[in-house]
Every structure is written in structure tokens, then in C-alpha cells.
Amino acid sequence: GGCNACYAFAGLSVLEANYMMSSGRKVDLSEQEVLDCSGRNLGCTGGLAYHVFDYVKRFDLSFESDYKYVERKEACKRNEKTKRFRSLLGYHLLKNGVLEIIKALQLGSVAVAMHAPTAFKYYYKGFFEGEGCPKGQSLPLNHSIHIYGYELKARRPYFLAKNVWGSGWGDEGRFKIGIGPLEKSNLGYCHIADTETNVIPIIDRNRESPVGDDE
Numbered sequence: 493g494g495c496n497a498c499y500a501f502a503g504l505s506v507l508e509a510n511y512m513m514s515s516g517r518k519v520d521l522s523e524q525e526v527l528d529c530s531g532r533n534l535g536c537t538g539g540l541a542y543h544v545f546d547y548v549k550r551f552d553l554s555f556e557s558d559y560k561y562v563e564r565k566e567a568c569k570r571n572e573k574t575k576r577f578r579s580l581l582g583y584h585l586l587k588n589g590v591l592e593i594i595k596a597l598q599l600g601s602v603a604v605a606m607h608a609p610t611a612f613k614y615y616y617k618g619f620f621e622g623e624g625c626p627k628g629q630s631l632p633l634n635h636s637i638h639i640y641g642y643e644l645k646a647r648r649p650y651f652l653a654k655n656v657w658g659s660g661w662g663d664e665g666r667f668k669i670g671i672g673p674l675e676k677s678n679l680g681y682c683h684i685a686d687t688e689t690n691v692i693p694i695i696d697r698n699r700e701s702p703v704g705d706d707e
Contacts, residue, residue, distance in 0.1 A: 493563030495536035500526040501656035502603045502636035503541035507548070507693045509640060510600040511579055514695040517703055521577055522559035528568045535565035541603035541636055542691040545583040552576035555703075581696035590671050590678045590685045593651070594642055596692045601640040603691050604653075606684040608635035617663045619650060621670040622681030631683050639684075642671065649674065651684075 500523040508519055526533070530547040533539025547553075551570065558574045586592045586602065596602050609624025612635075625631060641652035649671040659665040672678050679686035 495527070495563050495565070496538050497523060497527050497536060498636040498656045499533060499539035499541050500530075500544055502638050503544035503691075503693075504553075505638045505654060505656065506541070506601040506603045506640075507545070507580065509638070510693055510695055511577075511701070513600055514697055515579070515700075517701075519577060519701065519703055520556040522554040522556050522561075524561045524566075525554045525559045525568075525570060527561075527565050529570050538634075540605070540689050542583055542585060542689060545580060545691065545693050548577070548580045549582060552578040552580075575702040577701045579696050579699050579701040581694045581699075583691050583693045585688055586685075586690040586692070587688060588679060588685055589676050590680045591674065591676055593639060593680075593685055593690065594644075594671075594674075596690075597639065597642060600692055600695075601638055603693075604637050604639050604684050605633040605687050605689055606635050606637060606680075607631035607633055607682045609682065612682070615662050615667055617667075619648060619668050619670050620681070621648075621672075625682040633683065633687055633689075637684075644671075644674070 504521045504523055512518055526544050527535055532543040586596055593602055607625055611624035638654040639651050643650055650668040651671055653669055654666050655661055670681055
């Protein structure tokens with residue numbers, strides 16, 4: 493909708509994916525609770541995925557079935573008596589550079605901040621290689637995405653990524669973004685590696701979470 497909650501969707505998408513990889517169990521977590529209750533973020537005007545993880549680590553988190561998304565920020569209705577996801581141990585913030593993202597992907601999916609130009613909204617399929625993002629310029633990081641894999645042997649190496657705008661965008665909600673040179677100084681197209689707020693959550697394998705109604 494019109495709510496800029498990409499940080500919540502990307503962060504929780506990565507958390508769900510890494511929990512699935514660790515436990516074999518599917519969960520659907522509540523973006524709305526993050527939106528309403530995560531005070532370090534700014535509701536519908538943006539936020540950071542690692543602040544999402546700060547909140548989940550402190551309070552655990554509702555499932556989507558218990559706290560549904562309504563496309564706007566409301567008063568916090570956290571209910572600690574319902575089933576809650578409690579398997580987040582912590583997180584690791586990545587250093588700058590595409591090589592750091594590749595290294596982190598050995599362990600699981602990564603939440604990444606980028607500059608999303610107008611051209612990105614109209615991506616359909618194939619490679620996105622920074623169309624609309626001027627090279628060598630400082631660009632505001634205004635969007636969060638979920639990177640879950642990569643291909644280095646292709647003629648043009650690329651990351652596999654999931655956007656948060658639904659399955660009607662791009663290739664059923666996913667896209668390929670070029671990596672560029674495999675060099676420490678490469679900060680990625682649209683500055684996807686030009687921040688130290690890119691983050692991977694760490695799952696607590698010794699603390700089992702209940703699952704929501706979607707299992």
C-alpha cells in the first residue's frame with residue numbers, strides 16, 4: 493500500500509527464510525506489530541532491518557495470523573499471551589562491499605538497503621544493473637530488499653533477490669541484480685553494499701518457536 497514499511501517486510505522475509513533453513517519450519521511473521529511497536533523505526537516513513545531485529549530480540553514477535561497487516565501505522569497492540577516467535581538470537585551487521593554480502597550468504601539470506609530509482613519500479617525481468625542510479629554519486633538509501641543467493645559463474649555475476657512489492661512486480665516478486673567486479677572496493681549497483689546497516693539475523697537453534705496457523 494502507501495506505507496513505506498519495506499524495512500519490516502524485508503527484515504522479516506529474511507528472518508523467515510533463515511528460520512526455515514535452520515529448522516525446516518515455515519512461519520509467517522507480523523509486519524504490522526513491527527510497524528506499530530518498533531519505536532526505533534519510523535512507522536510508515538521508513539526504518540532499518542536491524543532495528544526490526546532489535547525489537548524481535550527484545551519482545552519476540554506475533555505471527556501474521558494474530559496481528560494482521562493493515563497498511564498504516566496504528567497504536568501498538570502487542571499481546572505477549574499469544575503464540576510468539578522467539579528464535580532470534582541476534583544479528584550480524586555487514587561491512588561495506590559486495591564481497592561482504594557474498595560471504596554472509598554462505599550462512600543465509602541478508603537484508604540489504606539500496607537506492608531505488610524510478611526505473612526500479614518498472615523492472616520486469618532479466619538483469620537490473622543500476623538503471624537510474626548515477627555511478628560514483630552518493631545516493632540516499634530509500635529501500636530494503638532480501639538477497640538470498642548469487643551466481644558467480646555467469647557471464648555477468650548477479651545476486652538473487654526478493655523485493656517486497658508483491659508477486660505482481662518483477663519476476664513474480666523477485667529479480668536479479670548485477671554484482672559487478674568482485675573487488676573489495678565495489679559497493680554494488682545503486683549502492684546496495686555502501687552501508688554498514690546490511691544485516692543477517694542469527695537463529696537460536698536451541699530455542700524452538702511455535703508456528704503460526706499457516707504451517
